[in-house]
Amino acid sequence: MHQHRVASKELSHIVERMYEIDIPHASTFEDNQVIPIGMGTISVVMKGNPRIKGINGIRPFPKYALGGQYFPTFSFDSDIPLQYYGIALRPTATYKLFDTYLAEIQNDFIRLDEVMGDKADQLRDRMLELEDTEERFDLLENFILQMLPVSPKYNHIDVIIDLIYEKQGILKVQELCEHEDISRRYLEKKFKKHIGFTPGQFIRQVRFNFTCAQIAEGTEPVNDILVKFGYYDRSHFMKKFKKYHSNDLSVLTGDEDNLFKIAFSRIMRTDSENTFHP
Incomplete structure (x- = not known):
């Protein structure tokens, strides 16, 4: 069973979506493949022995972590039933909350207690007390609310990321520069510093995810x-899809539910519900 919650208006500039992943049996890397979602995540494991397989090999996953965006992709497994809660963060949120640029943890994760100390254990212990x-979503939301800066600052990157999501990636870099009246060189420098991508x-990436x-x-x-999103034919799209997942689009179009279809693709589905415009 997998459940989701769109962030409240108070959190929409920080959080994209909260989700629960509950896999009631052992699962493999092939079962749990996840494409890049372009943002960082907070993960709290409630039960299970998850391992992450990515560009840096296979590693045990801690009981809680702050993760960066994986590129090109990652997968996870567990030799027993697995349940964890995740918070998909807006791309600049890791810096605002933890003073950590998303670019610094690309293809990686760090233990949550490394950036917030004992509060990480307190959060997980309180979640375990609830059923x-x-x-649990309420608890996670209140947890993030208490961490918000008193006077949050919004910059060109925040406004531009909002615009990219609003347009679902159907726009050009020059349009971003013109929208904020900034140079392409300045924009690329800021993006590489904050996000790790140009x-x-x-x-x-956003266009592909949508x-x-x-x-x-x-x-x-x-x-x-595919036409709406600018892919000139199916083979054009499939080259990208194969890079991230497989050569079989039925993982999205088939009747059989899978983690990729019913969980992670949904993170992008209702972005218009929680877009923040400063």
């Missing part, structure tokens, strides 16, 4: 979706 998923790479999300919804023909 209801919505109550603006163009980030745009393409494309996958809409294909997974199954409300429009696949070819129509």
